[in-house]
Amino acid sequence: MTANTSLIKQAVGLLEAARHQAAKQTNSLMVLTYFYLGYLIVEHEQKGQSKATYGASTIKHLSKVLCKRFGNGFSERNLEQIRAFFLIYKNRQKQVAIPQTVSAESAIQYKVQLENPALTAFPLSWSHYVLLCRIKEKNERSFYEIEATHSNWGVRELQRQINSSLFERLVLSKDKKKIQELARKGQIVEKPEDILKTHYILDFLGLEGKSNYTESDLEKAIIDKIEHFLLEMGKGFLFQGRQVRFSFDEENFFVDLVLYNRLLQCFVLIDLKIGKLRHQDIGQMQMYVNYYDRYVKVVHEKPTVGIIICKDKSDAVIEITLPKDNKTIFAKEYKLYLPTKAELKKIIE
Structure with missing residues (x-):
């Protein structure tokens, strides 16, 4: 291998690794941002007198403002998904270190979080979590998140594994204790x-x-x-x-x-x-x-x-x-x- 070939190989490897890491960080940042946004929506809703009507009105108004400023990615439907995402995963609130009350300092605190381990709270992409949020049963949802993370499943593969009822097929051969283990650790092969x-x-x-x-x-x-x-x-x-x-x-x-x-x-x-x-x-x-x-x-x-x-x-x-x-x-x-x-x-x- 010539010196030039070696240099090119190392340079390509370095840039590909950097691009992969940047994409991973971007995905984590997006999911964390949506979690925080879901928190803000729910927190704001809880101050309304009538949750049902007030909540719908909140999302409608917020969608109009955000779409005008940031594009069509914040439709009412997408904001509903973001709100549902926070409610499903709200037990990770401490891990993400969201402030207990919304204040003028919230945005500053959020910027600090982006450089700490909070980014690892959600290891998959937003598209993965949209699929996971459709799963109603908590143990099943937890299992698929762990498996998708450990096995590096893309969104298409995650969809196929859910469609093929992988969790149910494994559950058929497990006792109650093992089913709980599936939800906490994923599939252990011993x-x-x-x-x-x-x-x-x-x-x-x-x-x-x-x-x-x-x-x-x-x-x-x-x-x-x-x-x-x-x-x-x-x-x-x-x-x-x-x-x-x-x-x-x-x-x-x-x-x-x-x-x-x-x-x-x-x-x-x-x-x-x-x-x-x-x-x-x-x-x-x-x-x-x-x-x-x-x-x-x-x-x-x-x-x-x-x-x-x-x-x-x-x-x-x-x-x-x-x-x-x-x-x-x-x-x-x-x-x-x-x-x-x-x-x-x-x-x-």
Whole structure:
């Protein structure tokens, strides 16, 4: 690498990092400003004699003034969203250090806040929070905020995860204590069961309208959309290969998909079945897992996990085929469409 090439590479890296940081700071500043503005609106409303009529009148008048001075971004609808945002997240008032009363010094105090940790109170963009504010249930809203922050989800990915009812699907396999933990910490991956969902939503594959697709079609569609598939699988997944061959007793075997989970530090083998799961399929996966445990994984890695993703399964067949203390082989159904939240909530209840 020449001196000029090195200089250009370092300069580009520096400016891209600075631009990314500036955008992040701008987003945080916008969200913090809207939180403060929501506070001002609510504080002003509470001094009115009739909250309902007075509040509507306040927002209408404020919108007219702000739009005239700052543009159309402060419509009545947007101010209503800003007000709702403050009411939902008002428990962060101390973290943001909003003064208890509105005074002439408020603006000065706000300027000082912009240089302190208050900016970290809202780690996502305003567009993220507009989506989050539509979620009525507090635990669910908290979960999605944590996951979007930790997993660096864009707005589109956050919308998809909400639409696919990720929270409800995880809740189905948790007890009450674990549900509270989801709301406080997000999804924690410490053991194989933590990466599992009740079923996987593969709507992004575009196979819903096809009635005669094969397992090869399913596999190819997954490879074509591997980034989406890894996101659907959950945290920490890396793709290693498809139709990975190993030989044993002079016979070749092929694992449909081989993944690695860096959080669990283990191989995750995926077998795809478009029909009903049979006991032979479970036995085959047991053999795959045994081979990887004995001949592929190294000493510091954890036991291999096998997941059979199938169209239909019988819990009785799985229970009688696998040993009672099984902790590494699982069968999960997939769906090619997004179930409604009402359907999932009904199952949970």
